[in-house]
Amino acid sequence: MNDPSPIRKPSRIQQRNRKLILDAALEVFSNHGYRGATLDLIAARAGLSKPNILYYFEGKEDIHVTLLNQLMDSWLAPLREIDPMGDPMEEVLAYVHRKLEMSRDLPRESRLFANEVLQGAPRMAPHLETVLKPLVDDTADLIEGWIAAGKLAAVDPRHLLFSIWATTQHYADFDAQVRVLMDEADVQEGARAHLDMMFRRLLVP
Amino acid sequence: MNDPSPIRKPSRIQQRNRKLILDAALEVFSNHGYRGATLDLIAARAGLSKPNILYYFEGKEDIHVTLLNQLMDSWLAPLREIDPMGDPMEEVLAYVHRKLEMSRDLPRESRLFANEVLQGAPRMAPHLETVLKPLVDDTADLIEGWIAAGKLAAVDPRHLLFSIWATTQHYADFDAQVRVLMDEADVQEGARAHLDMMFRRLLVP
């Protein structure tokens, strides 16, 4: 009479190996896309055998979905941090800076996300609808309130968010191109100054 | 004594079928990425048999590279159209608008390019170096000249280009996400107004 789904806290080995696998998978998926990634590659990078990978996850898709779910949280955190009580201009600019820092510190996550959306978000559509959309709707309302209060120039909040996402993530997603075109060592600082100026000028009432 | 590489003008059948194949391949590569695309899919979409595909192209990679090479031209055309004799502000804004229109009219090309660069541009690095970089260098010089003449605000020309590319291509590359977040019918017009305002405010001296 075995319990079909015994709720057991994961052992130390389980925690370690799942982490190893997810980290390896993030590397591989973000570099090769879903189809380009192979279990053998993930296994090799994780230092585990392929059957052992399948012991911890149900399959390739399970790993991918797990990564995407984890990603969503850390990905949207900066958006949730916007303080409705703060100064509108500074809140938005701080958000831009946080997103740019994420692009530098978590480029694999950015590329994983880009890959998924680029293919039409086949494994993430529900999450976009249930998690991202409500948050964006709230943020749009907040920004519209700030605009109505005369604190920000009149812009479409959604197009503003698109611009912020596009410009900041560009440095992670199109890194290969950026590196060809910029010899400079400090791309990050140039980007920071540029985006700060761009969004400041856009939003000043 | 057969000439090993007889320079023959392509027959009508050859022209038609190569076009069919490239169009089908563009569709498939841009939707599934390089690894996700299969010759069977391309063949089915082109209405030809798989061996026939291989009669016209040496292999999968050959098709992909051919597409990328063709892409580069049409992709950079709007940049070449910037007129050094024109009004700086209007030239840059016209470029933004052209890029946005391309994003709407040629989304497959945009996604093909994005896919390739996302994976580190493994099949396009030479082209970026030899074709894109010189053009960007020239354009950067042009913009710096305009800035020095007091016609535009002082911005880093390369970061400006990144911002233009990122924001305009976003509507093609992240279409799946845009569609979730915007119920509106006319995303294009909203984007046009938004980007016009953003870059105008950024660049006004």
Place this chain on the structure above:
DNA sequence: AATTTTCCTGACCGTATGGTCAAGAAAAGA
């Protein structure tokens, strides 16, 4: 120590996929 549970792997399987080939069908050239 004995037993149970968890963890791990070599060998294997079915399918998908890029690519080949021999030979026939259709155009083009004479």
Place this chain on the structure above:
DNA sequence: TCTTTTCTTGACCATACGGTCAGGAAAATT
């Protein structure tokens, strides 16, 4: 018309890949 060249395909091949399984090793539990 006859011949040559171009075009087309069904059948086939080798490899890669996601996934399975039986059984052994290592931990944990008793």
